[in-house]
Amino acid sequence: xxxxxxxxxxxxxxxxxxxxxxxxxxxxxxxxxxxxxxxxxxxxxxxxxxxxxxxxxxxxxxxxxxxxxxxxxxxxxxxxxxxxxxxxxxxxxxxxxxxxxxxxxxxxxxxxxxxxxxxxxxxxxxxxxxxxxxxxxxxxxxxxxxxxxxxxxxxxxxxxxxxxxxxxxxxxxxxxxxxxxxxxxxxxxxxxxxxxxxxxxxxxxxxxxxxxxxxxxxxxxxxxxxxxxxxxxxxxxxxxxxxxxxxxxxxxxxxxxxxxxxxxxxxxxxxxxxxxxxxx
Numbered sequence: 001x002x003x004x005x006x007x008x009x010x011x012x013x014x015x016x017x018x019x020x021x022x023x024x025x026x027x028x029x030x031x032x033x034x035x036x037x038x039x040x041x042x043x044x045x046x047x048x049x050x051x052x053x054x055x056x057x058x059x060x061x062x063x064x065x066x067x068x069x070x071x072x073x074x075x076x077x078x079x080x081x082x083x084x085x086x087x088x089x090x091x092x093x094x095x096x097x098x099x100x101x102x103x104x105x106x107x108x109x110x111x112x113x114x115x116x117x118x119x120x121x122x123x124x125x126x127x128x129x130x131x132x133x134x135x136x137x138x139x140x141x142x143x144x145x146x147x148x149x150x151x152x153x154x155x156x157x158x159x160x161x162x163x164x165x166x167x168x169x170x171x172x173x174x175x176x177x178x179x180x181x182x183x184x185x186x187x188x189x190x191x192x193x194x195x196x197x198x199x200x201x202x203x204x205x206x207x208x209x210x211x212x213x214x215x216x217x218x219x220x221x222x223x224x225x226x227x228x229x230x231x232x233x234x235x236x237x238x239x240x241x242x243x244x245x246x247x248x249x250x251x252x253x254x255x256x257x258x259x260x261x262x263x264x265x266x267x268x269x270x271x272x273x274x275x276x277x278x279x280x
Contacts, residue, residue, distance in 0.1 A: 003030070003078040005102045007095055009114020012086040012217070013192030015046045017115045023049050025112055030078035033058035033070055035085050035094055043083075058082060063094045067101055074107045086217070087117055092136045092162055117191055117219045118160050124198050125158070125186035125221035132158040138171055145171065149178035150242070154260055156224040163218045169210040175222060176203040184223040190216040231261055236268050237275035 006025050011017040026032060026044060030053045034040035037057050044051055058066055070080050082089045082098065088111075089095030102109050118134050135152070138161060139145045152159060163171050168187070175183070181204035189197045195216065199209055203222075231239070236257060243253035254272060258265040 002107045003074040003080065005074055005098065005107055005109045006079065006081045006112060007089045008081050008083050008112040009088045010043060010083050010086055012115045012117050013190065017192060018047050019114065021112050022114065023047050025081050026051055029053045029081040031056060031073050031080045033080060033082045035059045039085050040083060058094050060094060063097055067097045070098055071101050071105060074102055075105055088114060115192065120191050121188040121219035121221050122160055124188060126200055127158045127184060127186060127221055127223050129158065132160060134160045137162045145174050149174055153178050154225050156227045158224050159222045161220040163220055165214045165216060165218055168214050168218055169207060172203055172207045172210055176207060186221045188219045189214060191219065233271035233274055236271040240268060240272050
């Protein structure tokens with residue numbers, strides 16, 4: 001008889017969002033693996049409950065080493081509940097390694113659904129929600145960040161990012177460089193908390209706002225690329241050149257760009273020729 005792994009979503013701000021089921025599983029668990037044990041104590045105090053089982057820390061720094069210990073408890077028949085500082089475990093937080101290991105070992109894995117910064121920001125953004133992609137945190141180094149955003153420049157789905165407040169202005173500037181300064185965006189700050197704020201507008205406007213300094217937990221929602229956008233010949237040539245720099249042969253790059261922007265290959269080919277010899 002194996003135990004059960006429970007991924008428990010915790011409030012992202014307002015403790016009133018903590019569900020009755022969250023209270024029950026925390027009270028009844030044999031082991032609670034918490035990203036921050038101090039925050040767990042504060043949460044359980046605010047929820048008015050006591051954790052009856054063993055509490056262990058489970059964060060990025062010890063996730064690899066602690067996973068076998070937690071898996072041992074699961075295979076011994078215990079119930080292990082994983083909680084992070086806020087939101088759902090394994091979504092840009094610890095949990096994935098243990099889930100994968102538990103599934104491999106045949107352990108039952110379930111979840112206590114809870115508040116999600118991703119879905120809350122998406123719903124509040126005013127941007128299309130029928131299709132979206134979650135991109136997590138962008139790389140900290142400017143070059144790596146630019147490359148990642150360059151890969152997303154033609155992404156048609158709404159994109160959701162997490163970002164640290166002190167890096168927000170730089171990330172918005174990098175997005176404007178990759179997506180265009182007029183790309184519609186929403187910056188969601190301190191969701192469900194006392195000073196919740198959602199700033200909506202083109203990237204250019206949000207950059208000016210962010211440069212004054214922003215505090216709190218940040219989620220950024222960016223509109224996807226317009227699939228019907230018509231590029232100028234110069235822009236088509238730039239797209240081909242970018243693909244070539246990434247290692248794609250010119251013939252294939254021309255075909256890829258034509259398909260990506262729904263234009264004839266001949267149009268792209270002519271644009272490349274014109275860029276090579278502007279006088280003709």
